Every structure is written in C-alpha cells, then in structure tokens.
Amino acid sequence: MPDRPRRIPEATVARLPLYYRALVEMAEQRTPTVSSERLAEMAGVNAAKVRKDFSYLGSYGTRGVGYDVEYLLFQISRELGLTQDWPVVIVGIGNLGAALANYRGFSARGFRIVALVDADPAKCGKEVGGLVVEPLADLPRIVAERDVAIGIIATPAAAAQEVAGLLVSAGVTSVLNFAPTVIAVPPGVSLRKVDLSIELQILSFYQQRRDEAAEGRRVAFGGLT
Amino acid sequence: MPDRPRRIPEATVARLPLYYRALVEMAEQRTPTVSSERLAEMAGVNAAKVRKDFSYLGSYGTRGVGYDVEYLLFQISRELGLTQDWPVVIVGIGNLGAALANYRGFSARGFRIVALVDADPAKCGKEVGGLVVEPLADLPRIVAERDVAIGIIATPAAAAQEVAGLLVSAGVTSVLNFAPTVIAVPPGVSLRKVDLSIELQILSFYQQRRDEAAEGRRVAFGGLT
DNA sequence: CCGACCTTGTGACCAAATTCTCAAACTCCC
DNA sequence: GGGAGTTTGAGAATTTGGTCACAAGGTCGG
Ligand SMILES: NC(=O)c1ccc[n+]([C@@H]2O[C@H](COP(=O)([O-])OP(=O)(O)OC[C@H]3O[C@@H](n4cnc5c(N)ncnc54)[C@H](O)[C@@H]3O)[C@@H](O)[C@H]2O)c1
Ligand SMILES: NC(=O)c1ccc[n+]([C@@H]2O[C@H](COP(=O)([O-])OP(=O)(O)OC[C@H]3O[C@@H](n4cnc5c(N)ncnc54)[C@H](O)[C@@H]3O)[C@@H](O)[C@H]2O)c1
Numbered sequence: 001m002p003d004r005p006r007r008i009p010e011a012t013v014a015r016l017p018l019y020y021r022a023l024v025e026m027a028e029q030r031t032p033t034v035s036s037e038r039l040a041e042m043a044g045v046n047a048a049k050v051r052k053d054f055s056y057l058g059s060y061g062t063r064g065v066g067y068d069v070e071y072l073l074f075q076i077s078r079e080l081g082l083t084q085d086w087p088v089v090i091v092g093i094g095n096l097g098a099a100l101a102n103y104r105g106f107s108a109r110g111f112r113i114v115a116l117v118d119a120d121p122a123k124c125g126k127e128v129g130g131l132v133v134e135p136l137a138d139l140p141r142i143v144a145e146r147d148v149a150i151g152i153i154a155t156p157a158a159a160a161q162e163v164a165g166l167l168v169s170a171g172v173t174s175v176l177n178f179a180p181t182v183i184a185v186p187p188g189v190s191l192r193k194v195d196l197s198i199e200l201q202i203l204s205f206y207q208q209r210r211d212e213a214a215e216g217r218r219v220a221f222g223g224l225t
Numbered sequence: 226m227p228d229r230p231r232r233i234p235e236a237t238v239a240r241l242p243l244y245y246r247a248l249v250e251m252a253e254q255r256t257p258t259v260s261s262e263r264l265a266e267m268a269g270v271n272a273a274k275v276r277k278d279f280s281y282l283g284s285y286g287t288r289g290v291g292y293d294v295e296y297l298l299f300q301i302s303r304e305l306g307l308t309q310d311w312p313v314v315i316v317g318i319g320n321l322g323a324a325l326a327n328y329r330g331f332s333a334r335g336f337r338i339v340a341l342v343d344a345d346p347a348k349c350g351k352e353v354g355g356l357v358v359e360p361l362a363d364l365p366r367i368v369a370e371r372d373v374a375i376g377i378i379a380t381p382a383a384a385a386q387e388v389a390g391l392l393v394s395a396g397v398t399s400v401l402n403f404a405p406t407v408i409a410v411p412p413g414v415s416l417r418k419v420d421l422s423i424e425l426q427i428l429s430f431y432q433q434r435r436d437e438a439a440e441g442r443r444v445a446f447g448g449l450t
Numbered sequence: 451c452c453g454a455c456c457t458t459g460t461g462a463c464c465a466a467a468t469t470c471t472c473a474a475a476c477t478c479c480c
Numbered sequence: 481g482g483g484a485g486t487t488t489g490a491g492a493a494t495t496t497g498g499t500c501a502c503a504a505g506g507t508c509g510g
Contacts, residue, residue, distance in 0.1 A: 192427060204311055
C-alpha cells in the first residue's frame with residue numbers, strides 16, 4: 001500500500017540539488033550516462049554517498065554502466081518538485097531583497113518571483129527587477145490570488161517574526177529567512193535560514209585555529225624566519 | 226602538553242554564532258546571567274545541546290545559577306575569533322556583491338570589508354558602499370597590503386573557480402562562495418558556500434511532499450470539499 | 451548550618467549519517 | 481559464450497551528532 005515507503009534522509013535531500021546541478025550540466029553537453037564516481041567529483045562529494053543517496057530514490061542505475069543522465073535528471077526533478085514552477089514572494093525590498101529580485105538564476109530552476117512587498121510606503125509603486133513593489137497590507141490578497149507557496153524574508157531582524165506570521169496567515173507554507181534572528185513557524189510550515197554573518201563567523205573560527213597553530217609552530221621551532 | 230585538548234565538533238562550531246547572537250542581545254539588556262534553557266529558546270535549539278556544546282569549551286557555568294552573560298560572551302567571542310577584526314575582500318561587485326558591500330551588519334561582528342574587486346573595467350573606479358571598486362589584477366597587492374584573510378566570491382559561476390585560485394594564490398585562506406558551483410581549494414584553506422537556489426529547492430521538496438499528502442487525503446476521503 | 455530548590459556537566463544511550471566492502475549484474479571483446 | 485573489466489546496490493561497521501537522566505554542586509531563606 002505505501003506507494004512511497006521511502007523516507008529520504010534530510011542530508012540526502014540537501015544533496016539532491018547538487019546532483020541536479022551536475023546532471024543539468026551533463027545533459028547540456030549531451031553526455032548519455034554518468035558513473036557515481038564522475039557525479040561525485042562534479043558535486044564535490046564521494047562516490048559511495050552518491051550511490052547511497054540514489055538508492056533511497058530507487059534503483060535507477062545500471063551496473064557496469066552508470067546512470068542514464070536524462071532519466072536520473074527527471075527522477076530528481078520530480079523528487080525535488082522542480083517539474084512544476086513555484087510562485088515566490090519576497091518581503092523587504094532593501095539591499096538584499098532587490099538583489100534577489102534582480103537575480104535571473106531562480107527562474108531557471110522553476111522559482112518564479114511573482115511579488116515584491118515592502119512596508120515602506122516610499123518603496124511601494126517603485127519598480128524592481130521588472131516587478132512593482134506592493135504594500136504589506138496586500139500580502140493576503142497577493143498570496144491567495146497568485147497561489148504563492150514560498151515566501152522569502154529580507155527585512156531587518158526586528159520585523160522578521162512579524163512578517164513570518166503574516167506570510168503564514170496568508171497561506172505561505174515554506175519560508176526562507178535571511179534576517180539574522182530565530183523565527184518560529186507553526187508545524188506544517190517549512191523554514192530554512194541563510195545567515196551570512198554566521199558563515200563568516202564559522203570561517204573565522206577555523207581561520208583563527210590555523211593562525212594559532214602556525215604561531216605555535218613558529219614559537220616551538222624558535223624560528224625567526 | 227595539549228593546552229587545547231578540546232576538539233570542538235563541527236556541529237557545535239556552527240551553533241556558536243547562534244549563542245553569540247543571543248548573548249549579545251542579553252548583554253544589551255543588561256541581563257547578568259542566563260540559563261541554558263533560556264539561551265536554548267533564544268537560539269532555537271534545546272537546552273541539553275546548549276550545555277553539551279558549552280562543555281566542549283570548558284566549564285563556564287555555575288550550577289543552580291546559569292552562565293554569566295559577559296563572561297560567556299567573551300569566551301565564545303574568543304573561540305570564534307571575534308576579538309580581532311577580520312579584513313574581507315569581495316570579488317564580483319554585481320547585484321549580490323553590491324548588496325553585501327552595502328550591508329552594515331558585518332562590521333558589527335568584526336568583519337571589515339576592506340576591498341571590492343571586479344574584472345569589469347567599467348565597474349572599477351566606481352564607488353560602492355563607501356569603497357572604490359578595484360581591478361582584479363590588483364588582488365595580490367590588496368591582499369598582501371591589507372592583510373586580508375577572508376575572501377567572498379560573488380561572481381558568475383563560470384568565473385568562481387578561477388577567482389578562488391587567484392584569492393588563494395594571493396594569500397587568502399578562508400573563502401565564502403556564493404556562486405552556484407562546486408569549487409576546489411587546497412588543503413589548509415577553508416571553504417564555505419551559500420547557494421540560495423539550493424535552499425529553495427529543499428523547501429520545494431518538502432512543500433511538494435506536503436501537497437501530495439494533502440491531495441492523498443482529499444482523494445482518500447472522497448471529499449468534494 | 452540546614453534543607454528545599456535550581457541548574458550545570460557529563461556519562462549512557464539512541465539516531466543519523468558516512469564509509470567500507472563486496473556480491474551481483476551489466477558491457478565488451480575475442 | 482566466456483572471461484575480464486566496470487559499476488551498482490545495499491548490508492555492516494564506524495563515526496558523528498543528539499537526547500536523556502541524574503549526580504554534583506551551587507543558591508537562598510530561615
Ligand atoms: N544586504 C546584505 O548583504 C545582507 C547580508 C546579510 C544579511 N542581511 C540581512 O537581510 C535583511 C535585509 O538586509 P538589507 O541590507 O536588504 O536591509 P535594508 O534595510 O536595505 O532593507 C530592509 C527592507 O525591509 C523593509 N521593511 C522593514 N520592515 C518591514 C516590514 N515589517 N515588512 C516589510 N518590509 C519591511 C524596509 O522598508 C527595507 O526596504 C536584514 O535582516 C539583514 O540583516 C543582509
Ligand atoms: N543576485 C542574487 O540575488 C543571487 C542569488 C543567488 C545566487 N547568486 C549568485 O551570486 C553570483 C553573483 O550574482 P549577481 O546577481 O551579483 O551577478 P552579476 O552578474 O550582477 O554580478 C557578477 C559580477 O562579477 C563580475 N565578474 C565576472 N567575472 C569576474 C571575474 N573573473 N573576476 C571578478 N569579477 C568578475 C562581473 O563584472 C559582475 O560585476 C552569481 O554566481 C549568482 O549565481 C546571486
């Protein structure tokens with residue numbers, strides 16, 4: 001009865017887009033099949049992981065040959081929901097929101113920005129990336145009429161939780177948050193976050209470790225260079 | 226002899242910035258101490274994880290009381306290398322690069338953007354976010370003179386690997402890549418990536434799962450709504 | 451100084467993710 | 481058709497991360 005008994009591990013889901021990207025590239029250059037080894041190299045992971053990941057989706061490979069690029073691409077697209085396109089709304093059209101609105105790379109992957117929303121009356125009516133910025137008050141109507149499922153929050157941190165609430169009330173069930181703050185959403189709503197400062201801080205941690213290690217060696221060897 | 230026997234798990238390192246953020250907030254409102262429970266709530270994790278994470282750093286809490294906000298903040302800052310400030314160069318001053326250059330939130334955390342670099346001669350000489358865009362050819366000099374350790378790649382994907390190579394040759398040992406492509410760096414160089422399309426694709430995966438489940442229920446119950 | 455109460459720090463346990471390994475299944479060439 | 485060479489798929493082992501549970505160590509009022 002369970003047509004889809006396969007629960008796909010989170011870590012695998014997070015890698016599917018990498019494989020997707022690699023496969024699009026292979027398809028563009030008309031490569032008919034690809035081995036887990038080659039795919040691993042392109043996606044920056046190791047071959048055993050590629051095979052294990054695909055095994056959660058089903059047995060789509062052929063032993064001694066590899067994977068059919070077109071077929072695998074289709075299976076992964078389907079799994080990721082990229083065979084349909086997703087209307088997206090961006091809330092907060094400042095520096096970052098405008099950059100996102102101007103980015104042409106999303107539509108290539110099936111994400112269509114259908115609305116830009118800002119609380120600042122001075123911004124509303126302005127055109128950004130081919131769309132007119134609309135007032136926050138219209139969010140419920142916009143989400144309902146344009147069937148928006150995904151919302152991107154690019155407001156200051158102080159407004160993020162409130163905006164998330166408005167998005168969810170309006171009917172959005174997937175949220176991507178760029179504001180550097182923790183926000184809560186009800187169960188049944190997906191939330192992901194991107195925090196650039198955190199990425200830099202993680203780099204800083206390892207950078208400092210290396211610097212200290214280098215300093216340690218310099219002192220230990222009494223080197224004056 | 227091992228002054229720092231503590232190897233801090235990667236997952237813990239990735240959470241330290243969350244605690245850091247929460248602690249800064251507590252410090253601002255002059256809260257003297259905080260419990261792991263409260264901190265967990267603010268960082269969006271659970272209390273046991275907070276305590277375990279801190280236990281890798283050392284025993285900085287007081288039983289029955291909690292953690293001294295100022296002291297813990299200092300320890301985490303030190304661990305993350307935020308007691309010094311890090312000069313950062315951004316390569317590729319397009320939509321995204323310009324948004325990053327204009328962002329005031331980095332300096333608050335000890336990251337100082339000291340140079341903007343672009344390959345396009347038309348962009349060089351222009352001012353963005355208070356800095357003048359400089360030519361790619363000057364990268365080695367810029368990195369050396371301004372002691373840059375961290376580089377941000379915001380160029381198109383096709384240029385990312387080449388730029389990474391230039392950054393590393395110039396002496397950068399931490400790289401943050403925004404281009405949607407896998408790049409390789411030599412051992413001893415840290416690399417992190419942020420790919421917004423991937424985040425959307427992950428949301429799309431779970432969104433689709435929910436939609437299918439809803440559809441399944443609708444059909445199963447023969448509901449006409 | 452005692453006892454009620456609170457909160458940390460950590461060992462034990464459990465879950466998830468990764469890696470190793472190799473039989474099975476395929477191609478290709480002679 | 482058979483044998484050499486590839487490459488998958490998946491069980492087993494290992495590593496890493498997360499959660500639980502509670503003793504140990506502290507506060508505080510009386
Ligand atoms: N710009 C960057 O490169 C960058 C980098 C890292 C993080 N961020 C984060 O992204 C978010 C946006 O950054 P930014 O630089 O674009 O800021 P910004 O100040 O340029 O833009 C914020 C926009 O949000 C709008 N806004 C404010 N409150 C709102 C509300 N309640 N509803 C709707 N819109 C509202 C403002 O009118 C403004 O247009 C911030 O949280 C910031 O910390 C930005
Ligand atoms: N804009 C966004 O919101 C967004 C979102 C997701 C991902 N990205 C990714 O971020 C990157 C930048 O996006 P963007 O929208 O800013 O693109 P963009 O085209 O606006 O800017 C790219 C900049 O890089 C410069 N450049 C090109 N080759 C270079 C080289 N070899 N060395 C130095 N500079 C070079 C160009 O002159 C240009 O100024 C892209 O890889 C894009 O896929 C952007």
